[in-house]
Amino acid sequence: MPCLSIDADRLIGRIQDLGRIGRGENGKLTRLAASDADKAGRDRLVDSMREAGLELRCDRVGNLFGVWREADVADLAPILVGSHIDTVIDAGVYDGCAGVLAGLEAIETLRGSGFKPARPIAVAAFTNEEGVRFAPDMLGSLAYVGGLTVEDALATIATDGAALGAELARIGYAGSDAPGFLRPHAYVELHIEQGPVLDREGLAIGAVEGVQGISWRRVTIEGVANHAGTTPMTMRRDAGRAAAQVIAHLHDHVAGSNAPSVATVGCIAFEPNAINVIPSRARFTVDLRDPDERRLRRMEAALDGFLDRLAVAEGVSIAVERLARFEPVAFDPRIVALIEDVAKRRGLTSKRMTLGAGHDAQMLARICPAAMIFVPSVGGISHNPNEFTRVADLAAGADVLLDVVTRLAGA
C-alpha cells in the first residue's frame, strides 16, 4: 500500500475559510440550517467540490453531495463519506465541517493520486444536523434513510416560524433528487469527539463502534412539607433527601459497574424550595445511556427497584415519566476493525468508542454498513467558540479516512 497522505494545509485552510462564513457583527459563528449564512457556507462548499472535479447533487431536503463517479463503475453503490456544515449558535469551526471537508480532502487526494476506484465515492453534507432551527436534529439524514417523509421534512417549521421547504427554495438548495437516491455501499464519517476521552488519554483515533441507547426519565418524589426546626429527623418524609439518595445511588451503581454505562441527573427542583421547610416535592431528570440494550434495560430495572424500595423506606410516593427512549445502534464491525487496522498501520494510537448519540452516521447505519472516526477535541469542548482540534490530529484522522475509503473502494 503506497503511503498516500492528505494535504493538511489545504484541509485546515478550507475549515478556517468555512469558519469565517456566518459570523455576526459580534464575530460569533452561527450558521443555522437553511439560513442565509447556511447558503453562503453551502456556496463555498459547492465551489470546493467543483474545484475537486466532483459531480454536484442536491436532494429534495437539501442534502448536498459531491460525487466522484468514473464511467466504468457509475452504476455501483458508492462509498459515502461526510457529515454536516450547519452549526449551533456561537459555534466552533470543527463540528461537522471537519467531517465534510476531510471527506472532500480524501476524495481529492485519491483522484490526484491516479487511484482507480472500484465504485463511486461521494461526500455528503446533510441538512439540519444540529436541530437548532428545525426539530428534530439529524433531520436531513433521517429523511435520507426514509425515517421522515419528504413532505413532513419540508413542512417542518423553524423556531422563527419559516418552513424548511420554503427556506431551502429561498436559498437555492431545494434539489430534485429523492432522498436516498444514492444508496451507499458503506458510510464513514469523521468527527471531532465532542468528549474528553481521546484528548485526556492522549490517543489519536477513536474507532466508533456504535451509538449508546438513551433512556430519559423524569422522577417526581412526593413527601411532606414540614418545619425544619420542629420536625425530628425520624418523623420526616423528606422528598429532597430521597432525591439525593437516588442521585448518589445512581452514580455509585453505574460508576462501580466497569461498563461504559453513564447516568446523569442534570435537572432538579424542590418545592416549596424554602430554606426552613422540608421539601414536599423533588423533581429531577435521569439520563441513562449504554451501548448495550440489555444492560440499559438492567439499569432501568435497577433504578425502578431502587425507587420502589426508597418509597417504602422513606414514606414517600414516587412517580416516573418516560421522556425519551432510543435503542443502541451498532456500527459495522468490519469497518470498525478496518479503522483500527489502518490507524495501526500508520502508527496511530486508537481506541474503540461509543457515541453519546447525535451524528448523521447513526441514521445512515439504518441503510448501509456505517462507522465513524473520531479525532481528539481539546478538553472535550464543543458547541463553543473554544472548540479546537490540532492540525496534526485532524490530518491523522483524514489520513485514516483516506485509507478506509481506499480499502472500501478498492478492487
Next chain:
Amino acid sequence: MPCLSIDADRLIGRIQDLGRIGRGENGKLTRLAASDADKAGRDRLVDSMREAGLELRCDRVGNLFGVWREADVADLAPILVGSHIDTVIDAGVYDGCAGVLAGLEAIETLRGSGFKPARPIAVAAFTNEEGVRFAPDMLGSLAYVGGLTVEDALATIATDGAALGAELARIGYAGSDAPGFLRPHAYVELHIEQGPVLDREGLAIGAVEGVQGISWRRVTIEGVANHAGTTPMTMRRDAGRAAAQVIAHLHDHVAGSNAPSVATVGCIAFEPNAINVIPSRARFTVDLRDPDERRLRRMEAALDGFLDRLAVAEGVSIAVERLARFEPVAFDPRIVALIEDVAKRRGLTSKRMTLGAGHDAQMLARICPAAMIFVPSVGGISHNPNEFTRVADLAAGADVLLDVVTRLAGA
C-alpha cells in the same frame, strides 16, 4: 392545692370569636400586624380584658397588656403570661391567640376563685410576632426586652410601604408606656406545638426547656459542565452528584446521632439545569439546629470537614456563605420543672421539648426566667386554616398554665 380549673367553654369561645375577626371576602383569616384587622382583633381582646377586670396598658410599640395588680403587691415584679394575636396570611385560629386567651383565662379563673396573689399577674399580646408585614418577626417582644430601640421599631417599613409607628397611631394602639415598663418576675407562654411530636406520641403537654440554635448556610459547588453522553463517569466533576452526597451525608450524620439535632436542605438549584448536561454548579441551603451550642458547632465543623474532603475527592470547588446564626436559648429550669410537676399532678403526660425558634418567650428569656407550655397540634399543622388543637388539649394546657401561675404568684 385546690383543683381549680379554667372554663374550657369560655376559652374556646373566645378563640373562635377572635378567629372570626379578620376574615376576607374569601373567608380566609389574615390579621397582619397593625392592620385594620389587627385593630379589630385588639379591640375584641381589650373588651375581654376589661370584662375580666384587668388594667389595660399599651406600650409605644403596641404591645398590649391586661394587668391584675392588687394594691398590696402593686410594686412587685409581675408574673407575665401571653403570646401574640397577629397572624400569617390565611391563618388558623390557634397560633398565638391560644396563648393570649389561655393567659387571660388563667388570670380570670384565679381572680374568680378568691386567690390572693403575692405579686401582680399580667397577660401580654406582643406586636408583630409573625413578621409577615414587618421584619423582623418577634419585633414587639424584641423591642420590649431592649433588643431594638423604640425609634427603630416605629420606623420599620411594612411590605406595603407603611411605617409601623404611623400604623399603630392610625389604629389607636400607639401606647405611652416604655417597652419593658413591666419587668417580669417570670414569663410563661402557652402555644400550640407547630410540630408533630406531641400529637404523634399522644402526649398532652410539652415542657419547653429552650430554643434551638440555628445555623443557616448556602453552599455553592462548582464542577464542570460536560455532555451527559460522552463523558465517562470517572472523568466527571459533577456538582449535582457532589450536592447529593452532602444531603445524604447530612441526613445520615444527624439522624444517626441520637441527639435532637436536625438538618434540612430546603432549597436547591443546578446549572445549567439541562437534562443532558452534567451540572457545572449546584447551590443549596443547609439549615442546622440544635439546642446545645457545642453540638451545633460540632455539626458545623463536621459539615465543613465533609465539604473539604468532598472537594478533593470529586475535583470540585466548594464555597460556603453564612446566612444566619443564632445561639441556643435555655429557658429557666425551675419553671420547666414546675410545668412538668403540675402536669404530673393533674395526671397529664408530658415531654421536655426544644423550640425550633420563633416565639416571644425566647425574647423575654433575655430579661427574666421564662419557659413555654406546648399543647398538641393535630398533624403538626400550623400557619394554615387546617391548624387544629382539640378543646380537651387546650383546656389541659390552660390548666397547667393556671397551676404554674398559681405557684409562681403564690406566697
